[in-house]
Amino acid sequence: MLDYDSEADRYDATRGGEPRAAAAADAVLTLVPDGARTLLDLACGTGIVTRRLAAGRPGLRVLGADAAHGMARRAATRLPGAVVRADSRRLPFPGGSFDAVTVVWLLHLLDDARPVVAEAARLLRPGGVLVTTVDKAAAHDVGSDIDALCAPYRAGYAADGSARVGAYAAEHGLTPDGTALFRGHGQGRTPRHVARQVRSGALYALGGHRLADRVEALPDPDGPRAEPEFTLRAFRRP
Numbered sequence: 001m002l003d004y005d006s007e008a009d010r011y012d013a014t015r016g017g018e019p020r021a022a023a024a025a026d027a028v029l030t031l032v033p034d035g036a037r038t039l040l041d042l043a044c045g046t047g048i049v050t051r052r053l054a055a056g057r058p059g060l061r062v063l064g065a066d067a068a069h070g071m072a073r074r075a076a077t078r079l080p081g082a083v084v085r086a087d088s089r090r091l092p093f094p095g096g097s098f099d100a101v102t103v104v105w106l107l108h109l110l111d112d113a114r115p116v117v118a119e120a121a122r123l124l125r126p127g128g129v130l131v132t133t134v135d136k137a138a139a140h141d142v143g144s145d146i147d148a149l150c151a152p153y154r155a156g157y158a159a160d161g162s163a164r165v166g167a168y169a170a171e172h173g174l175t176p177d178g179t180a181l182f183r184g185h186g187q188g189r190t191p192r193h194v195a196r197q198v199r200s201g202a203l204y205a206l207g208g209h210r211l212a213d214r215v216e217a218l219p220d221p222d223g224p225r226a227e228p229e230f231t232l233r234a235f236r237r238p
Helices: 004-014 019-031 046-056 069-078 115-125 145-153 162-171 191-200 205-216
Strands: 038-042 059-064 083-085 098-103 123-132 175-183 228-235
Touching: 019 046, 019 123, 019 228, 038 046, 038 115, 046 069, 046 098, 059 069, 069 083, 069 098, 098 115, 115 123, 115 162, 123 162, 145 191, 145 205, 162 175, 162 228, 191 205
Parallel strands: 038 059, 038 098, 059 083, 098 123
Antiparallel strands: 123 228, 175 228
16 A cells, blocks of 8 residues: 555645546535535545535535545645544544545555444434445456456455445445446556556556566557546435
8 A cells, every 4th residue: 555644745646636636526516415514524635625525515514534644734734624634444523423424535445444434324414425436446447458458367356346335334224325427537547557556566466577567568658548437426324
């Protein structure tokens, strides 16, 4: 996993910047109830999406939480007084504190997403919603030449698998409440970048350096392939 403290200062520039943040925030807000008054953005990172959630819904009080000091520090410059440093599995808020809890690009990083879903469910008021990204790795399979080459090495387990997350939500009394899609601006993968990830063990570890060499040998190694389309799911507390 990345060292998010050291990555904080360059994170936005390498993750699609403001266009991707705008697309994510707009999609999230379509799943947040109109009457919501409080929202907690878990693993808010640099706050680039969190700030847009606050700006996009007048009257909605938005807080952010992130476990990495560097990320929380950056987020606090965007939302002064509205960011806490906290583990998303053990948050410093009483149960039933929020009308909405959002989790964007966190669950796919975990070995087990169940504790985060459980904590989000604990924090929701009756009628509140959890909105989270799911199936992130699958979204990056856009049918490109990179995907065709790497398909045999793809891992079968995904902590943020839609069915898995839905089952965790159901364990805590949450019911499905809609889906939304948004474009991953600037996230089209290049062969050279994927090759670096393979060599570092971050992707397709079974393929090793031989797979990395084959990926890097693809035509136009620095040309981005198609951008992914990410999926959000919402779950409501009755």
